[in-house]
Amino acid sequence: MRSRDSKLPFPVIRRLPKYLTHARELIRANVDWISSRSVADALGLTSSTVRQDLSHLDLTGVSKRGYEVVRLERVLAEELGAETEHRCVIVGAGNLGCALALQGDFITHGFDVCAIFDNNPEVIGTRVGRLTIRPMEALRRVVRSRKVEIGIIAVPALVAQTVALQLAEAGVKGLLNLAYVHIRMPADLDAVVVDARILASLQELAYSIRKRAAGARAASKT
Amino acid sequence: MRSRDSKLPFPVIRRLPKYLTHARELIRANVDWISSRSVADALGLTSSTVRQDLSHLDLTGVSKRGYEVVRLERVLAEELGAETEHRCVIVGAGNLGCALALQGDFITHGFDVCAIFDNNPEVIGTRVGRLTIRPMEALRRVVRSRKVEIGIIAVPALVAQTVALQLAEAGVKGLLNLAYVHIRMPADLDAVVVDARILASLQELAYSIRKRAAGARAASKT
DNA sequence: TAGATTGTTAATCGATTAACAATC
DNA sequence: TAGATTGTTAATCGATTAACAATC
Numbered sequence: 001m002r003s004r005d006s007k008l009p010f011p012v013i014r015r016l017p018k019y020l021t022h023a024r025e026l027i028r029a030n031v032d033w034i035s036s037r038s039v040a041d042a043l044g045l046t047s048s049t050v051r052q053d054l055s056h057l058d059l060t061g062v063s064k065r066g067y068e069v070v071r072l073e074r075v076l077a078e079e080l081g082a083e084t085e086h087r088c089v090i091v092g093a094g095n096l097g098c099a100l101a102l103q104g105d106f107i108t109h110g111f112d113v114c115a116i117f118d119n120n121p122e123v124i125g126t127r128v129g130r131l132t133i134r135p136m137e138a139l140r141r142v143v144r145s146r147k148v149e150i151g152i153i154a155v156p157a158l159v160a161q162t163v164a165l166q167l168a169e170a171g172v173k174g175l176l177n178l179a180y181v182h183i184r185m186p187a188d189l190d191a192v193v194v195d196a197r198i199l200a201s202l203q204e205l206a207y208s209i210r211k212r213a214a215g216a217r218a219a220s221k222t
Numbered sequence: 223m224r225s226r227d228s229k230l231p232f233p234v235i236r237r238l239p240k241y242l243t244h245a246r247e248l249i250r251a252n253v254d255w256i257s258s259r260s261v262a263d264a265l266g267l268t269s270s271t272v273r274q275d276l277s278h279l280d281l282t283g284v285s286k287r288g289y290e291v292v293r294l295e296r297v298l299a300e301e302l303g304a305e306t307e308h309r310c311v312i313v314g315a316g317n318l319g320c321a322l323a324l325q326g327d328f329i330t331h332g333f334d335v336c337a338i339f340d341n342n343p344e345v346i347g348t349r350v351g352r353l354t355i356r357p358m359e360a361l362r363r364v365v366r367s368r369k370v371e372i373g374i375i376a377v378p379a380l381v382a383q384t385v386a387l388q389l390a391e392a393g394v395k396g397l398l399n400l401a402y403v404h405i406r407m408p409a410d411l412d413a414v415v416v417d418a419r420i421l422a423s424l425q426e427l428a429y430s431i432r433k434r435a436a437g438a439r440a441a442s443k444t
Numbered sequence: 445t446a447g448a449t450t451g452t453t454a455a456t457c458g459a460t461t462a463a464c465a466a467t468c
Numbered sequence: 469t470a471g472a473t474t475g476t477t478a479a480t481c482g483a484t485t486a487a488c489a490a491t492c
Contacts, residue, residue, distance in 0.1 A: 007433050011483065017422040021379070021403050035449065043404055047449090048485050055451060063492040064448050081428040088424075099321035100420075105379075105402060111424050150427060157243070157327075173435075174427040176420075180327060181243050182265055192430045194423045198322075198398075200239040201416045202310075202333050205372060205396040206303040208414040211229050213395070233459065257473065269473090270461050277475065285468040286472050 008079075012053050016080055018043050019053070023073040035066035082110045088150040089142060089172070091163050093118035093133045096178060097154030101128045111150070115142045136166065143170040150174045151191075157181040164193070230301075234275050238302055240265050241275070245295040257288035304332045310372040311364065311394070313385050315340035315355045318400060319376030323350045333372070337364050358388065365392040372396045373413075379403040386415070 008016075022042055026034055036050040043050075054067065059075045061067045077083055088106075090097045093116050100106070101116050116128055119136045126133050134142070142148065151167035153160050153175060160179035167175055168189040175191055177183050180199040185191055230238075244264055248256055258272040265272075276289065281297045283289045299305055310328075312319045315338050322328070323338050338350055341358045348355050356364070364370065373389035375382050375397060382401035389397055390411040397413055399405050402421040407413055 007437075009483070013426055013429055014422070017402070017419075017425055018404050025403075037449080042406065044406075046485060048487095049483090051449090051451065052484080061450050063450050063490080065492080066449070079429075080425045081432060082425065086424070086428050095321035095324045099317035102317045105421060106424070109402070109421055109425070110428075111421075149431060150424065173431045176423055176427055180239070180331070181247075182240050184264065184266075190434070192427060192434060194427045194430070196418070196420055196423050197239075198418055198420075199327060199331055199333075200236070201398055201418050202308070202328070202372065203239055203302045203304065203331070204235055205398055205414060205416045206308050206332075207235055207301075208416070209371060209395045210303060212412070212414060215229075231459070259473080268461060270463095271459090273473090273475065274460080283474050285466080285474050287468080288473070 008056050012056060015043075015045070015049075015053055016076055019050075020073065020076040020080060020082070023069055023076060026069045027073055031069055033062075033065045033067065034069050034072070036061070038066070084110060086111050086150055087146055087148045088113050088152055088176075089139070089148050089167075090116040090152045090154055091118075091136070091139070091167060092154035092156075093120075093123050093128060094154060094156075097152075098128045100152060100154060100178075101131055113152075114146050114148065139166060140170040143167075143172055148172055150176060152176045152178065153183075154178045164191075165189070167191070230278050234278060237265075237267070237271075237275055238298055241272075242295065242298040242302060242304070245291055245298060248291045249295055253291055255284075255287045255289065256291050256294070258283070260288070306332060308333050308372055309368055309370045310335050310374055310398075311361070311370050311389075312338045312374045312376055313340075313358070313361070313389065314376035314378075315342075315345050315350060316376060316378075319374075320350045322374060322376060322400075323353055335374075336368050336370065361388060362392040365389075365394055370394055372398060374398045374400065375405075376400045386413075387411070389413070 019039065022039060036047040040047040040050045057075045057079060059067065059071060088111050090101055090113055097116060101113050106113060115134055116131050117134050117136050117139055118124060123133050124135050149172060151172040153163050155163050157179045160177060160181050161183060164175055164183045168185065168191040173191055175183065175193045176196055177193055178196045178198065183193045185193055241261065244261060258269040262269040262272045279297045279301060281289065281293060310333050312323055312335055319338060323335050328335060337356055338353050339356050339358050339361055340346060345355050346357050371394060373394040375385050377385050379401045382399060382403050383405060386397055386405045386407065390407065390413040395413055397405065397415045398418055399415055400418045400420065405415045407415055
């Protein structure tokens with residue numbers, strides 16, 4: 001392993017969740033040890049990449065056996081912060097915002113949605129699961145008092161930028177953007193933005209399908 | 223521009239939706255021409271990257287003026303297939319599946335959700351917006367008759383793999399996976415899988431926040 | 445022991461950035 | 469015209485893959 005505090009390369013971070021879910025599958029299947037090759041095959045990577053990636057973690061494999069699955073799960077979960085609880089708020093109580101508020105997956109992975117906000121007087125005060133929809137005016141107070149780290153943007157694209165600024169000013173440290181628009185974060189508000197890219201993923205998918213079809217046509221001609 | 227049929231590098235494809243949303247913002251703001259520098263500033267890229275990326279498209283800029291915004295939007299929308307309609311089905315009529323079925327954004331961007339499926343007899347037959355929840359048994363028939371291209375997996379992680387295979391066997395060409403698990407696609411079923419990574423994005427966000435905080439601590443000590 | 449598998453170094457590959465002649 | 473901006477080539481940077489000595 002490298003120094004504990006050093007940042008992992010970005011592509012590695014993006015693969016860690018894959019390793020984690022795979023390790024959990026293996027635990028469920030009562031597998032004790034796993035080789036880099038077998039992880040690679042399962043996740044569509046090369047064994048080199050797997051070994052390089054895991055060498056960043058506080059973990060060492062054993063010749064001839066590979067990595068201990070339980071330890072692997074433990075170390076990945078810690079690196080990803082799945083052990084500590086991250087408090088979140090959702091802004092936008094539309095279909096998507098409410099669905100995420102009710103998403104049981106989040107809390108089991110350490111993300112605690114502790115409030116949901118909207119600016120529509122019609123819905124303010126109504127309930128979404130265990131939460132009551134609150135007005136935007138309450139945002140800053142809740143973020144401060146509950147020490148909320150993450151804001152989830154689930155509003156229409158046209159107002160996503162405004163909401164992003166409100167969240168960052170209220171004091172959240174990171175934003176998950178579900179809207180199909182790029183968020184510009186002024187340098188004085190140091191919040192990290194990650195895009196959920198649902199629609200962008202669909203476009204990427206449509207593109208891949210089209211190109212694959214074009215490739216198949218070209219291949220059949222040759 | 224390069225040959226029309228050639229595949230774009232993957233990082234470029236992932237940036238195209240950013241360019242597209244930006245171009246649309248500019249149209250709304252009545253901006254006619256835009257330089258690579260200004261696009262770069264807005265999206266947090268370098269002007270070199272922007273020019274390289276756009277050079278893949280059927281578009282040429284003009285010295286001293288830049289790119290024509292309307293043409294840019296047009297070309298990007300075409301490349302991303304936002305012009306043609308892509309038929310989708312959703313499997314899983316839980317909170318997330320239903321929210322996506324009701325997502326107005328999809329249809330305005332060319333993705334037509336034409337059916338939603340579930341295997342829970344309790345919900346089969348009930349309505350979600352203009353759709354009626356159908357049993358899994360109807361999947362293959364609907365995919366064939368409606369020529370569905372894309373399957374959206376909105377079921378719990380434990381059954382996502384099974385559903386992925388059912389969708390691919392039914393004949394969809396691509397899968398958007400919303401579950402927090404890696405999907406393995408057998409080589410004989412040539413469906414493309416793209417992960418929506420909602421939970422993985424939250425983990426990535428939590429990681430970035432933590433490392434940024436660690437960096438700030440380290441910097442303040444020096 | 446023999447052979448499988450790690451950890452790590454070096455080579456390759458690909459993406460981003462810099463630089464600059466062409467040009468409007 | 470002068471100067472801003474493109475399109476493209478070359479340089480740099482970083483990530484992936486290959487290779488292999490160490491080792492269990």
